[in-house]
Amino acid sequence: MRYEIRFKGHLGQNTLIWFEGFTVAYSPAGETILCGPLVDQAALDGMLQRICDLGLSLTLFRQLDE
Numbered sequence: 001m002r003y004e005i006r007f008k009g010h011l012g013q014n015t016l017i018w019f020e021g022f023t024v025a026y027s028p029a030g031e032t033i034l035c036g037p038l039v040d041q042a043a044l045d046g047m048l049q050r051i052c053d054l055g056l057s058l059t060l061f062r063q064l065d066e
Contacts, residue, residue: 002064005034005047008057018050031059 005022011032016024022036038044051058 001039002035002037003044003047004060004062004064005051005058006060007032007034007051008059011056015054015056018054035064 006027009030009032010026011024019034019036022034025033025035027033038047048061
C-alpha cells in the first residue's frame with residue numbers, strides 16, 4: 001500500500017534519510033509531503049514510531065488509492 005504523509009515545516013536532508021524509498025515534495029503552505037510504500041502492519045507501526053521518535057508534527061497520514 002502507498003501512503004501520503006505530511007509534516008509541518010520543511011524537513012532537512014538529515015531528517016529525510018529516515019524516510020528512504022519515499023518521494024519528497026514541499027507544499028507552498030510550508031509542509032513536507034512524503035509518498036511511498038509501507039508493505040505491512042509492522043512497517044506502518046515502524047513509520048509511526050519513527051515519526052514520534054523524531055518529534056515531527058504530523059498533519060496528515062493517509063492511504064492512497066492504488
